[in-house]
Amino acid sequence: MRLYLAYFKIKFLNEIQYKVAALAGIATQFAWGFMYIMLFTTFINNSDTNAISSSQIVTYIWLQQAFYMLFAFWSVDKDIFDSISSGNLAYELTKPVNLYDIWFIKTLALKVGKTVLRALPIFLICMLPFLGEFTMTAPVSIMAAVWFVITMFFSTILILSYIMIIYILTITAISPLGVKITFSLMGDFFSGGLIPIPLMPDIVQTILKYTPFYYIQNIPYNIYNGYISGNLEIIKIVGIQVFWIVILIALGKLLMKNSMKKVVIQGG
């Protein structure tokens, strides 16, 4: 455990060095946030849908912008890809550590590090009342706040176990780009990163419920804004989150074991 903490610490400290990047990130997040809100509220106000209200969408978008780095599929540890393509992986293999666990912790630290710098300012500013219809609401109930925190945790673990598979698939590829782009685009779209899942056609929503993507950012944000409610319903969802986590981690570890047998580190 101390080892994981140490890895977390070094990566986290490394990440919060980039303060200018975080500031730029916040600015970008605001720009995208306003744009998305204007786009989606226009849709909602001009249609007869009553699936989700425009104030729920506003809150959803701001939460998404605040925790963008946590749930963006492209926000991964570049160092890991580099170590794979350059062969520096060799060094990690000479350490008495489990590579899967270390990559997991490193990516977690990276994502948390990037998020803490961005989330808080966005949260504070978006709660200000002068934003009018653009204001983010507080959680709909205390219970919703509690479930929000719990599902945020499981969603984070879930996206990490998905990203782990991206890393591992690149071990045997020459360039990580193809695998990375395919898997992160798929993830971003199907997890509601571009269009919130509640605004997708019913049939797509039904299908997505059978994939892990439905249970990542879609869950905590929509609990927070009250779109998903009911303790029993949420407990069921948490159960499915845990199910997918177990499946993806088991798959990742299995793939890791297989590709380690085939690993070739050439030169030097």
Next chain:
Amino acid sequence: MIELKNITKTYRVRKRSAGMKNAFKTFFKKDYEVIKALDDISFEINEGEMVGYIGPNGAGKSTTIKIMAGILTPDSGQANISGLIPWKQRTKYVKDIGVVFGNRSGLWWDVPVDDSFELLKNIYKIPDDVYKQQKTKLVKLLDIGEIIKIPTRQLSLGQRMRCEIASAFLHKPKIVFLDEPTIGLDAVSKIAVREFIKKINKEDKTTIILTTHDTQDIEALTNRIILIGKGKILLDGKLSDLKKKFSKKYLTVEFNGDIDQLCDGLIFIEKYKGRIIIELNENILTLAKAIAFLTSKIEILDLEVDNTSVDDIVVKLYQEYGI
């Protein structure tokens, strides 16, 4: 201690000729060539030994190191290092080894070296007091007291290399693999690194396996060398024996007078007016007798004696084995 038996490793290398046409051909058919990187490698190394593992580029040195370090799985063959099989019991095995790859960096790029050390302490679960003691010792021996406060990315190659080497010894490993540790270093850093390796091998009885192209490294550090070429072990023996086998002395003489005939054991290499270079075969004639002979014939103004360098020995070995 280290025992390798009949280790074989092949790589599959993709091959195609240059050009558009050939590039498109690979969509339908890919050509592979199987390269035998290691072909039936066996050797034993005892505890506390320092062994130089040499050979030309592409001979299989790094592959052997990587197999011994548990990174690669060989196609066939057995290994027993401290009672473990490196590639099968990797996490357990690597606790007691240290590895330095001269052409890669194992330190964290953006944080001070000391933070990397701290992480290693956690990785190897080194107790506080042992860590402190060993770090103090390494910092002193390698003279990196100030350097370890600087982020790795801002270090010069020589500084970084010394830190890399220190990082491989922090957990007091029993075996250390050094893959070209002096590559690209200047004379001062090279000597510092050599002194360090020598000292730690002597004091801590650390087994050290070293690959290098730097013949001075070999001369300064190792007694035993293993020569590998085209994936096979060609020679495994003492450096001093090799020296004896290949060693010849060369005399460069500047003189007044004339000399046309030499006695047995001396051969002209070059001959100018007033200056000759002679090869001396010490099995026939001793140096003292050779000088006495020359003095009797000519008036010597200046005399220089050269020994074959390890460089020459290595070149001769490569020639002899056709690699």
